[in-house]
Amino acid sequence: MEQYTRAELLMSVDPIWSICERSMYAFEKCKIEKGDDPEVCLRYAIAVSGCTQKIMQELTKECKQELDKAVHCLEENNMRSVKCDKERVDLSQCFKLKSFEKFQ
Amino acid sequence: MTINYKQKWVQDLPPPGGFPALExxxxxxxxxxxxxxxGATFLIMGVGTYIYLRGRIQDLQDDDVERVRLSKILPIVQAENDIMFLGAAHKNVYLTRWMPPIVNNNGLYRFIPREYGAQKETTHHH
Structure with missing residues (x-):
């Protein structure tokens, strides 16, 4: 499992949530209902993690340039994603055009 | 040097109506x-306050947007942390002979809230 930085995840929030929204909600529901024990919600955690990994691999493969630009902008702006809306929209657009169909 | 004696000689006189009164x-x-x-003071202060408050409101709105985005990556980080925790060698250190130091609960220590570490209790899942 590859670990992605906070900047990468923060900039690809929209692509990830456009695909993995249901698994995210299921995971958080489990966490709220059954407590913070990592073993109880492991199935949901694996689902969330696997889905995120797939999207991030796709992004690093297809939209490498946009992702790098967005991460650079975020790191230059003190990790404030509000200042980098243009780069974030570009990344989402790239994902939408190139990879969104594959995950349907 | 020739002088025209036929011209009319005029003496310097005050202007008609006299000189203006001396101040x-x-x-x-x-x-x-x-x-x-x-009024000018309060106008300037009002403009400054307006500019400051406008920027402050904008900053607070930006903070809200930022918090929403961070909350969206929370399940990802949480899931990853759970998996890494279960994959790591985690064991209960309190099964060994080491004992935590005893805190004197009779003195003023009991007034220190728990989150400041005075009466710290550690819980482990395993």
């Missing part, structure tokens, strides 16, 4: 009204 009193510059100064 021999004390001369002070024209003062701005105090009410105007008061």
């Amino acid at each position: 021999y009193g004390r001369q002070t510059p024209k003062m701005i009204s105090g009410y105007k100064l008061f």
Whole structure:
């Protein structure tokens, strides 16, 4: 499992949530209902993690340039994603055009 | 040098109506009204306050947007942390012979809230 930085995840929030929204909600529901024990919600955690990994691999493969630009902008702006809306929209657009169909 | 003696000689005289009255009193510059100064002060302060508050409101709205985005990556980080925790060698250190130091609960220590570490209890899942 590859670990992605906070900047990468923060900039690809929209692509990830456009695909993995249901698994995210299921995971958080489990966490709220059954407590913070990592073993109880492991199935949901694996689902969330696997889905995120797939999207991030796709992004690093297809939209490498946009992702790098967005991460650079975020790191230059003190990790404030509000200042980098243009780069974030570009990344989402790239994902939408190139990879969104594959995950349907 | 020739002088034309036929020309009419005119003596210097005061202008018709006489000279204007001499201002021999004390001369002070024209003062701005105090009410105007008061108004200008509050106008400037109002403009500054407006600019400050506008920026502050914008910052707070940006913070809200930022918090929403961070909350969206929370399940990802949480899931990853759970998996890494279960994959790591985690064991209960309190099964060994080491004992935590005893805190004196009779003194003023009990007034220190728990989150400051005075009466720290550690819980482990395993």
